[in-house]
Amino acid sequence: MQVSVEKTSELSRKMTVSVPETVVQEKVAERLKTLARQVKIDGFRPGKVPQHVVNKMYGEKVRGEVAGDLIQSTYYDALRDQNLNPAGQPHIHDLDETEGFKYIAEFEVYPEISLAGIEGLAITQSLATVEESDVDAMIEKLQTQKKSWNEVERASQDKDRITIAFAGVSEGENFTDGTVQDFAVEIGAKQMIPGFEDNLTGLKNGESKIFSVTFPEEYNNAKLAGKPTEFTVEVIKVEEPGLPVVDEEFIKGYGTQDGLMATFRADIKTNMERELAQALHGKLKNTVLEALYEKVQLKIPGILIEEEIQNLMKPYLESAKRNKLKQADLQLPKEMFKDQAERRVALGLILGEIIRTQDIKVDDSKVRTTIEDMAKSYEQPEAYVSWYYSDKSRLNSVQQMVLEDQTVEWLVSKAKIANETTSFSDIMDANQR
Incomplete structure (x- = not known):
């Protein structure tokens, strides 16, 4: 086997591998001889098919199989001989069998890594540390997780939950498929696009409001991203949060x-x-x-x-x-x-x-x-x-x-x-x- 390697870029290599025709013919002959004992062909008893018949019928196919096996075995032998460490699978091409068996494998190699200077980063x-004030804040957060909602008649404010019906129009087109009904928004929770929740404060049950906001540039709907939009909102109800008492039942929960x-x-x-x-x-x-x-x-x-x-x-x-x-x-x-x-x-x-x-x-x-x-x-x-x-x-x-x-x-x-x-x-x- 002969191997030559060309460096086509800093990490790219082009490796040419040549195998003598005698090696190919030996392997083909071995496989055809084994095949002759196994194949069944009409007119011949099992194991008695003449070798020349087997060669004619299966020679091309067997040579292809041998070529595949040779590429697999010689490729890794060639890498070892040339001390190459490929990154990923090679691209095999330009099979040439005019003079023996030759192929080209193109691949990238792993880079050499210099660790100079990594000591002393x-x-x-x-x-x-966790302070008692942090524990207080965590208990309040746990209370918030189990909060209840109580309907109120006053105007909405930060941290309230407001249930609305709303419709949105951008560039003259309604994009909410009409009006969205019974949609609950917790003001200040940042569930909606920037500016939407800010416009929901100061509203009472039954009141309506029309306001404009602009969708963020990175919004996941390309048709709306960065576009100015007009919303029409009608308030259905306003609720304020109620926090549970931190008692024995709450603690055991x-x-x-x-x-x-x-x-x-x-x-x-x-x-x-x-x-x-x-x-x-x-x-x-x-x-x-x-x-x-x-x-x-x-x-x-x-x-x-x-x-x-x-x-x-x-x-x-x-x-x-x-x-x-x-x-x-x-x-x-x-x-x-x-x-x-x-x-x-x-x-x-x-x-x-x-x-x-x-x-x-x-x-x-x-x-x-x-x-x-x-x-x-x-x-x-x-x-x-x-x-x-x-x-x-x-x-x-x-x-x-x-x-x-x-x-x-x-x-x-x-x-x-x-x-x-x-x-x-x-x-x-x-x-x-």
Whole structure:
């Protein structure tokens, strides 16, 4: 076998592989000889078909099969001999059998990654604690989740729920299919486009109002995006929120069995501290990865970017399929995902190189702890843990996550850290964006 490699770009390679005709003929002859003992042809007893008949009937087909097998075996042998590490599948073409057997394989290779400077990354680490005022705010939030609505005769105000009938017209066309009836809007909840809820304050039952707002430029309906719109609204009823009393029944409803306020607050604080720790960990990890991405510059194989774009688009395409929509209706150009895909592929390659060079091994005890922490929010945590350990693919997903976390921990241990103190609410609000 002869192999030559041409570098057509920084990551692209054109590899020509030639196999002597004697090798091809030997393999074809072997397969035809085996076939002669197996084929059934009218006029001949099984196993007694003359070899020349088999050769004439099956020679071309067998040579094609041998060619396919040779490409598969010699391709990987050639890569090993040339010390090449391809990214993705090759494009095989220009099969030439005039003088032996020759083909061309074109592919991209993984880039060489320089990790110079990754020790000593400048990182800002956020610090926060759960204060009693944060617990107070959380209890109020829990009350809000169980609020009731009471009809009032006064004019509507912020945080009220107002039930309306409304119609919308843009560029002379009604886009609400007539009038939408009995539509409830919680004023201030930002359920509607900007400006809509602001126009619903100061209205009483039976009153009407006409107002104009403009749809956001990024609105998901292209016909309305950025367009000025006139709404006609009629008020059906106005309701104000009523918060439940934080009594024993309320407390037990959130899982604190003794119904005591002190225990309730302690339980809430424990949960908040766990959520805060996860959010701080996630924020630090993102900060480290962003610094790493900026520090290590590398050329990324286009085929890997394309594969990652497809992975990012997959949930949207599956959702469209469930809703019986065509892909074209989604208006999802690949360019929307390109930057994110490039970042994810690059970080995957860089982290993989750090894991390799630093010989970082997954810590099984951390895998166990991670799964047990995930299980704490379930009624039967033991069953949840067993569910993960009963399936290799599920377990592998956690192992990969832990290995990535361990790599980030290594980077943090080598980084220049500057601490900044912030609040629980700031961390959690940023985590939800």
